[in-house]
Amino acid sequence: MNNYNIYSIFILSMLIVLIITVEIIRKRRIDFLFIFNLSYVLFFAIIPIIIILFPDLLYYGIPANWAYHFNVYRDNMVVASIYAFLFYLFFIIIFTLISKKRFVAKSTEKKASMVNQDVLFLFGIAFLIFGIISFFLYSTSMGGPISTIVNAQLKRSGVYEATGVFTFFKHFMKSVYFGLFVFYTTNPNKKNI
Numbered sequence: 774m775n776n777y778n779i780y781s782i783f784i785l786s787m788l789i790v791l792i793i794t795v796e797i798i799r800k801r802r803i804d805f806l807f808i809f810n811l812s813y814v815l816f817f818a819i820i821p822i823i824i825i826l827f828p829d830l831l832y833y834g835i836p837a838n839w840a841y842h843f844n845v846y847r848d849n850m851v852v853a854s855i856y857a858f859l860f861y862l863f864f865i866i867i868f869t870l871i872s873k874k875r876f877v878a879k880s881t882e883k884k885a886s887m888v889n890q891d892v893l894f895l896f897g898i899a900f901l902i903f904g905i906i907s908f909f910l911y912s913t914s915m916g917g918p919i920s921t922i923v924n925a926q927l928k929r930s931g932v933y934e935a936t937g938v939f940t941f942f943k944h945f946m947k948s949v950y951f952g953l954f955v956f957y958t959t960n961p962n963k964k965n966i
Contacts (some may be wrong), residue, residue, distance in 0.1 A: 781850040788861060818857070850938065907948065911942040
């Protein structure tokens with residue numbers, strides 16, 4: 774086990790401790806954040822730690838192209854771990870701010886959801902920019918954006934394999950969908966919903 778694997782396990786362990794701390798501090802037990810925390814700790818902390826600790830288990834019962842992807846991710850696990858930790862930290866801060874704003878709105882008997890449309894619109898822009906940047910980072914591992922689009926069918930069929938440090942960013946291109954959803958559901962001309 775090299776130093777990068779130890780760093781990754783440490784960062785992922787910090788993520789697990791952060792999620793457990795958030796769940797202990799919270800008053801509610803089963804709600805959206807509980808389900809999100811449970812799935813996030815499973816997919817972005819426990820499974821990567823298992824991949825790092827037991828790499829030989831990956832090759833039993835999975836297709837060759839999936840085993841190749843796991844190898845690529847294992848090589849870049851420190852970057853992926855930092856990225857997963859920072860995304861969760863960002864998510865929990867935003868979730869806490871929105872929850873406090875809703876609590877203040879309910880306790881002062883104003884509208885139940887005093888979420889500023891402009892702030893939501895800015896989050897939509899942030900998700901859109903994040904997704905586009907992820908696409909361009911991922912496309913560097915395939916020879917650029919045009920090569921990525923041209924070879925998309927080969928990539929989906931498993932013939933063409935992308936390698937590089939930024940291969941992990943292909944999972945975050947889907948944040949464009951969140952940005953478009955926010956654009957569809959908000960009206961920046963209205964101040965409150």
